[in-house]
Amino acid sequence: xxxxxxxxxxxxxxxxxxxxxxxxxxxxKEALADLEIEPTNLVLVSGIGQAAKIPHYFKxxxxxxxxxxxxxxxxxxxxxxPTLTVIAQSGDGDMYGEGGNHFIHTIRRNPNITNIVxxxxxxxxxxxxxxxxxxIGFKTPVQIxxxxxxxxxxxxxxxxxxxxxxxxxxxxxxxxxxxxxxxAVTHKGYALVDIFQPCVSFNxxxxxxxxxxxxxxxxxxxxxxxxxxFEKATQSDRLALGVFYTSSEKATFEENIGIYQENDKSxxxxxxxxxxxxxxxxxxxxxx
Amino acid sequence: xxxxxxxxxxxxxxxxxxxxxxxxxxTVEHLLTRIFKLAGYNVFATKEFMSRIRGGMNSxxxxxxxxxxxxxxxxxxxxxxxNKGAIQHVKTRICPGTIILAEKETIGEDFDRTKYxxxxxxxxxxxxxxxxxxxxxxxxxxxxxxxxxxxxxxVSNFVKQYFSTKSEDVVKNNLASAKTGYELVxxxxxxxxxxxxxxxxxxxxxxILLSGAEAVALGAIAGGCNFISAYPMSPSTAVLVxxxxxxxxxxxxxxxxxxxxxxxxxxxxxxxxxxxxxxxxSGGGFALMTxxxxxxxxxxxxxxxxxxxxxxxxxxxxxxxxxxDLELALYAGHGEFPRIIxxxxxxxxxxxxxxxxxxxxxxxxxxxxxxxxxxxVDSYYNIPGFDLSGIRVEKYIVKTSKGYERYILTExxxxxxxxxxxxxxxxAVDSDEHNQAGHITEDLDLRTKMVDKRxxxxxxxxxxxxxxxxxxxxDYKNLIxxxxxxxxxxDEAVKSLDRDDVAFLHxxxxxxxxxxxxxxxxxxxxxxxxxxxxxxxxxxxxxxxxGIGIENKILKYNGLSFYVEELTERLxxxxx
Numbered sequence: 001x002x003x004x005x006x007x008x009x010x011x012x013x014x015x016x017x018x019x020x021x022x023x024x025x026x027x028x029k030e031a032l033a034d035l036e037i038e039p040t041n042l043v044l045v046s047g048i049g050q051a052a053k054i055p056h057y058f059k060x061x062x063x064x065x066x067x068x069x070x071x072x073x074x075x076x077x078x079x080x081x082p083t084l085t086v087i088a089q090s091g092d093g094d095m096y097g098e099g100g101n102h103f104i105h106t107i108r109r110n111p112n113i114t115n116i117v118x119x120x121x122x123x124x125x126x127x128x129x130x131x132x133x134x135x136i137g138f139k140t141p142v143q144i145x146x147x148x149x150x151x152x153x154x155x156x157x158x159x160x161x162x163x164x165x166x167x168x169x170x171x172x173x174x175x176x177x178x179x180x181x182x183x184a185v186t187h188k189g190y191a192l193v194d195i196f197q198p199c200v201s202f203n204x205x206x207x208x209x210x211x212x213x214x215x216x217x218x219x220x221x222x223x224x225x226x227x228x229x230f231e232k233a234t235q236s237d238r239l240a241l242g243v244f245y246t247s248s249e250k251a252t253f254e255e256n257i258g259i260y261q262e263n264d265k266s267x268x269x270x271x272x273x274x275x276x277x278x279x280x281x282x283x284x285x286x287x288x
Numbered sequence: 289x290x291x292x293x294x295x296x297x298x299x300x301x302x303x304x305x306x307x308x309x310x311x312x313x314x315t316v317e318h319l320l321t322r323i324f325k326l327a328g329y330n331v332f333a334t335k336e337f338m339s340r341i342r343g344g345m346n347s348x349x350x351x352x353x354x355x356x357x358x359x360x361x362x363x364x365x366x367x368x369x370x371n372k373g374a375i376q377h378v379k380t381r382i383c384p385g386t387i388i389l390a391e392k393e394t395i396g397e398d399f400d401r402t403k404y405x406x407x408x409x410x411x412x413x414x415x416x417x418x419x420x421x422x423x424x425x426x427x428x429x430x431x432x433x434x435x436x437x438x439x440x441x442x443v444s445n446f447v448k449q450y451f452s453t454k455s456e457d458v459v460k461n462n463l464a465s466a467k468t469g470y471e472l473v474x475x476x477x478x479x480x481x482x483x484x485x486x487x488x489x490x491x492x493x494x495x496i497l498l499s500g501a502e503a504v505a506l507g508a509i510a511g512g513c514n515f516i517s518a519y520p521m522s523p524s525t526a527v528l529v530x531x532x533x534x535x536x537x538x539x540x541x542x543x544x545x546x547x548x549x550x551x552x553x554x555x556x557x558x559x560x561x562x563x564x565x566x567x568x569x570s571g572g573g574f575a576l577m578t579x580x581x582x583x584x585x586x587x588x589x590x591x592x593x594x595x596x597x598x599x600x601x602x603x604x605x606x607x608x609x610x611x612x613d614l615e616l617a618l619y620a621g622h623g624e625f626p627r628i629i630x631x632x633x634x635x636x637x638x639x640x641x642x643x644x645x646x647x648x649x650x651x652x653x654x655x656x657x658x659x660x661x662x663x664x665v666d667s668y669y670n671i672p673g674f675d676l677s678g679i680r681v682e683k684y685i686v687k688t689s690k691g692y693e694r695y696i697l698t699e700x701x702x703x704x705x706x707x708x709x710x711x712x713x714x715x716a717v718d719s720d721e722h723n724q725a726g727h728i729t730e731d732l733d734l735r736t737k738m739v740d741k742r743x744x745x746x747x748x749x750x751x752x753x754x755x756x757x758x759x760x761x762x763d764y765k766n767l768i769x770x771x772x773x774x775x776x777x778x779d780e781a782v783k784s785l786d787r788d789d790v791a792f793l794h795x796x797x798x799x800x801x802x803x804x805x806x807x808x809x810x811x812x813x814x815x816x817x818x819x820x821x822x823x824x825x826x827x828x829x830x831x832x833x834x835g836i837g838i839e840n841k842i843l844k845y846n847g848l849s850f851y852v853e854e855l856t857e858r859l860x861x862x863x864x
Contacts, residue, residue, distance in 0.1 A: 043708050045557070048719070055716070056727045061708035062716035063560055064728070065553060066583050072517075072550040073557030077708075079541050080515060080561035084709050105546035259539050268562025268707055270539050272512040272681050280534065281506060281674060284496035286449075287322065 001036050003029040006059050014053055020171040020197030021050060024118055025057055027174055028087075031181040042085045045074040047099060050125050051091035051118035051197075068098025071106040071115065075253060078111045081266035082254045085185065089116040093123050096132040096152045103154070107161040107190055111253040114184045114191045117154065118171075120199040121206045128202035138205055154194050156233040159226060159245050164189030166229070166245040170215055171197040172208050176241070183243060189252050196239075218242035295365040295385050298485045299354040302361050303432060306347040306378050307370030309340055312425035316368075317348040319429045319466075323446050324352050325497050325670050327438040328488030332357040334667035336848060339522070339606040345377040352436070354487040358634070358669050358776035362851030366435070368428050370411070372396045375404065387482065389431060391424075407479055414468045419457075423465040430469020435482060440470055492670050499668035500660055500773075501526035503635045504594055506674070507642025507658075508566055509538050512681035513592070515565035517543045517554035519573055522606045523662035524596035527568040548573040552580030556589045560717060562685060562707040564646050566592035571600050571613045578620040581655055585625025587717045588695070588703070588742065590649035590656075593617075594642070597661040599847050608847030609662035611772055611820035617657050618799055618829065624739065626746040629657040629799040630754070633775020637796050638664065639674050641754070647682040648752060652745050653705055659798070661820065663849035664773035688713025694726040697737060701744035746800065753802045760791020766863060767812035768792040769838065771826050774818050774850060781855040790863065798826060806834045816840040816862055820849060 006029045015021045032042065044055035048067035055062040061084075065073045074088035095103055095117045106115070121138070123129040129142045132152035139146045158166045165187040169177035177195060184191035196215065198208050218240050222228055229245035254260055263270075295301055303320070305313050317333055324331040332351040338344030349364075351357045364381045367374075369390040375382070382388075382404065392408045409431055415423035426447070433443045447466045451459045473479055498506070505527045508516070518528040532542035541563070545551035548569055555565035569577060574595050584591045595617055599610040617629050628648055632638040638660065645656040688706035692713025696703045703724075706715045716726030721738060723729040759779060766789055770778045775794045782792050793808050795801075809815055809830070817827045817838045822845040827838040842858045844850055 039714060040712060041709055043561075053728065056718070059714065061714050062718065062726065063557065064716075064718040064720065065556070065587075066579055066719055069549065069553040069580070069583075072545065072553040073560070076515065076517065076554035076557035076563070076565070077561040079543075080558045080563040081707075081709055084561065101546055102550055105550065257541050257543070258536055259541060263539070266562060266709070267514050267539070267541070267558075267564075268685060268710060270514065272509065272514070273538065274510070274676060274679055274681075276537060277506070277509050278676055280509075280537075281496060281676075284498045284502070285494060286326075287497060 001033040003033040005033065005039060008057055008059050011057060013057055015050060016201050018200040019050070020120060020199065021054065021118060023171045023174055024195055024197060025054055027171070027178045027181060028054070028116070029058070031178045031185065035182060035185060037085050037185070041083065042087070043077055045070045045077065045086060045088045047090040047094040048125070049091040049094045051089065052094055054089055068094050069102065070094065071099060071102040074113050075106055075109060075111040078113050079254055079257060081268065082112070082260060083266060086113040087116060087185070088113055090118070091124070092117055092119040092121065092133045093131045096154055100132070104157070104161065107158055107163045107192075109253045110164055110190045110250055112188055112190070114193065116181065117192070117194045118197045119154070119194050120197045120203055122199050122203040124199050124202055135205065153233065154192065155244055156230060158192050159230050159233055162226070162247050163192055163245070164247050164250050165191035165243070167192065167243045168194045168196070168239070168241050170211055170241055171195055172211060176217070180243065187246065189250050215239045215241050218244070224248070295482070295484055296363060296383070298483065299487065300357065301352045301365045301484055301486065302363055303350045303352065303366045303368070304347050304364045304378055304381070305350070305368045305370065305428070306345065306374035308342070309338065309344050309346050310342040311370050312422070313346055313348055313370070316425045316429045317350060319426070319447065319450060320350055320432055321497060321668070323433055323438060323443055324350070324436070325492050325495065326442050326446060327436070328492050329353070329486060330355060330357050330492055330670055331497065332359065332667070332669040334360045334663065337607050345373055347378055352486060359780045359852050360663070360667070360777065360849055362853050366432070368432065369395055370425070370428065387480065389428070407476070409472055409476065411469070414472065415465055418464045418468065419461050423461055426462050426465040427469035427472075430466035431472050433466070434470035434473035440467065443470060495670040495672050497668060497670045498635065499526070499666060500635060500638055500664035501666070502530060502668070503638035504642050504658060504660065504665070505530035507639040508592070508646070509534070510639065510643040510676070510679050511592070511646030512564045512683070513566050513646060514539055515541045515555065515558040515563040516568065517545045517551040517558070517565070518568045519545050519548045519551050521570045521573045523598055523665050524568040524570045524573070524594060526665060527594055548576035549580065552577040552591070553583070555591055556580060556584055556587065559589050559591060560587070560707065562710065564650065566594060568594040568596070570596050570598050571616060572603065574613070574616065574620065582621035582623055582625070583719050584655045585621055585623060585742065586719050588653040589717070590653055592642075592645045592649050592656050592658065594658045594660065596665050597659065599845070605847040607662065609773070609820060609849050610845060610847065611661055612822070612825065612845070614659065614798065614821075614825040614829070617659055625654070625742050626652070626749060627655045627657065627799065628749060628797070629659055630796060631659040631772035631798045632796050633664070633773055633794055635669070635671050636674065641796060643679060647680070650684045651682065652749060653702065654745060659772060661773050685710065687711040688715065693724045695722060695724045695738070695741075697724060697741060700748060701741045702748070749800055750803070753800055754797040755802050755804050756808065757794045757796065758791060758808065759794070761788055764791035764811070765789040765813045766791070766816065767808060767814070768816045768818060768859065769795070769826070769830070770818040771795040771798050774820060777850045777852055777855055778818055780852045781859060784852065784856050785859060785863070787863070795826070798829065801829065801833045805830060806836065809834060809836045814840065816842060816859065818842045818850070818855065821845055
């Protein structure tokens with residue numbers, strides 16, 4: 001499939017020139033085109049922030065909700081209609097800060113969705129404050145003496161929660177990142193792809209060059225080995241890229257909710273059964 | 289003590305069970321209400337309880353009557369005091385005629401025969417003889433059944449069925465306990481003969497007995513609800529529990545969210561993908577949902593919100609009742625967007641309005657509230673049933689075609705609502721101000737048009753307003769205004785006033801306010817309002833929309849609903 005199918009045409013994009021969001025947009029289009037996913041069967045769900053604007057630059061179904069709340073909406077969209085491919089995509093502030101609680105519980109719930117997080121270690125849209133993943137010592141107009149909070153480690157948290165699929169990529173490497181995104185989208189169950197992405201306007205520390213120097217690709221890594229994955233995830237001198245972990249066949253949220261086992265119709269295709277309701281109301285004559 | 293006693297009303301008896309949490313009061317309540325109904329009596333039950341799992345002091349009121357009975361009374365005719373402190377707990381409700389059934393040993397120092405009409409009933413002793421003192425609650429249930437001379441077969445059959453999933457021993461012991469309790473009435477020498485005369489209704493056996501929470505949940509099913517996401521919070525949880533229990537049967541996704549924020553965002557996501565979703569919560573949880581409510585306003589997403597009120601602020605009194613979140617429901621959510629607020633009183637209205645909420649939410653793409661409270665959701669009584677003949681699940685989803693735009697500007701403000709995956713179009717929705725295609729915009733002319741579009745639905749909603757229910761003579765001089773759960777209490781209080789110049793007006797839709805309001809109010813010489821809150825929130829809303837102020841306020845905000853007698857007395861004071 002040609003990536004043009006997802007093109008919005010002549011639109012005004014709100015990102016800065018050189019922003020890491022641009023390659024991610026292209027990577028996503030290419031990955032989804034390679035996977036032959038039709039725009040009508042795809043829903044991009046996002047929150048708020050610069051990364052969260054990505055659905056507006058993408059010709060498909062879009063749910064651009066509240067700051068931090070993409071995951072609950074994405075979970076419900078997939079549950080209401082499991083035939084849709086659902087991708088929840090936002091930045092590190094949205095997914096790990098404002099939406100941190102949902103991040104944890106969505107992993108536990110394991111809906112069959114992909115969660116792509118643009119991780120630039122800074123708040124861009126609000127002009128340069130620390131994000132949950134900002135490195136210690138990172139100075140901002142608010143954190144004037146440098147960040148002293150332990151950076152949030154989404155990879156380690158996801159592995160600790162036995163997430164179904166956990167990967168990290170770098171926006172500067174289009175081919176490898178596309179590969180990881182394709183694996184994530186085709187993986188059955190919740191799939192996290194944390195994508196390192198430089199912010200050219202507000203993060204002068206974690207630049208393209210910095211990411212190149214501080215990352216490496218996992219080699220001879222057993223992604224079924226949770227302990228090994230956790231060890232790699234907690235390394236802080238050099239940051240690993242690639243698929244850290246996939247858990248063994250886990251039932252998805254849609255499988256667990258129990259209404260699709262005997263009937264695969266999506267909710268909108270089903271009709272309420274008023275006769276059944278009548279029978280249920282009858283039981284209130286006795287109601288043990 | 290007299291050997292022959294009679295109650296204040298011979299055809300309407302109020303029984304109160306009082307004891308600690310964990311003593312099985314709920315089991316007694318459950319058994320007795322069902323048994324009374326099966327035996328042909330009209331029955332009403334409500335409870336007040338502390339926010340704890342064990343201990344504390346809880347009470348349940350069961351009213352048994354010849355005619356339909358739907359409201360809470362203050363007086364106690366029969367008190368079953370199950371432990372020390374029980375009498376003290378309800379002492380303000382004990383009147384000269386109250387008969388207290390209690391066990392001397394468990395009641396201890398409370399057992400003052402000079403002060404109270406007490407009958408020493410060996411509930412625990414009898415239970416211990418059967419095998420375990422935990423059966424004392426069922427012994428008590430049997431005693432009450434015996435007092436009413438209910439056919440022992442009805443009692444035994446129900447007890448047997450109720451415990452049927454338990455072991456043989458448990459069934460046997462419970463049956464023996466009920467029978468022993470029943471026979472204590474005959475066997476105990478100092479048991480007074482109690483004179484009452486409750487006619488058995490013809491058909492209560494064929495009627496349904498259910499709570500407000502169950503009426504909400506059944507109404508939701510009737511409305512085509514197939515998705516509920518909620519975070520447990522008293523007193524709203526029973527709706528989630530009920531729908532979870534029947535989820536498979538009715539193809540419902542019932543999910544306990546990590547918090548109320550997730551719950552409402554899930555529900556909105558579900559509507560987006562074609563589900564009919566609701567949330568159930570109470571004030572504190574709803575406070576967390578308000579950003580989500582605003583999202584529904586912006587996305588023009590349908591959503592049904594069951595808001596079961598309890599006293600606030602903050603954690604307040606978790607298990608008590610209040611009507612103090614009217615203004616919260618009315619003004620919650622930043623920005624301006626339309627909404628509907630229903631406030632049912634009777635179980636029938638609770639069912640039908642919840643059903644209707646789903647259709648209206650879908651039709652107008654707006655939030656619709658069902659505003660209840662602890663008193664309403666936890667009270668239950670028998671009713672003939674629900675009329676399902678007019679039930680229609682109206683779906684307003686359209687199949688999209690290429691070039692579909694979710695927010696196309698139309699004459700009446702309603703854009704046909706497509707969903708992803710149904711048709712060849714694309715569906716984009718955005719919490720930012722958006723263009724007709726649903727994409728972010730800062731075109732300020734378009735902004736004005738979009739605000740107007742959203743608000744223009746308020747005009748349409750005027751054609752759908754549920755009028756207030758007027759009860760009383762057309763030439764009334766005094767008008768009592770009420771809303772929500774106080775309906776049946778006001779109804780009974782007004783009847784007991786027995787005056788031909790008093791009427792009452794009950795609002796089951798409080799927003800948008802019905803147009804008839806002004807006319808009803810202007811006709812009255814004197815207007816009184818009854819509200820379970822401290823600042824008379826509904827009177828303020830009426831003033832805002834009609835310009836008519838209501839000076840005579842009957843308010844209660846100690847965490848309990850009104851008792852019929854208390855309300856009657858306060859109305860009488862205002863009327864005379």
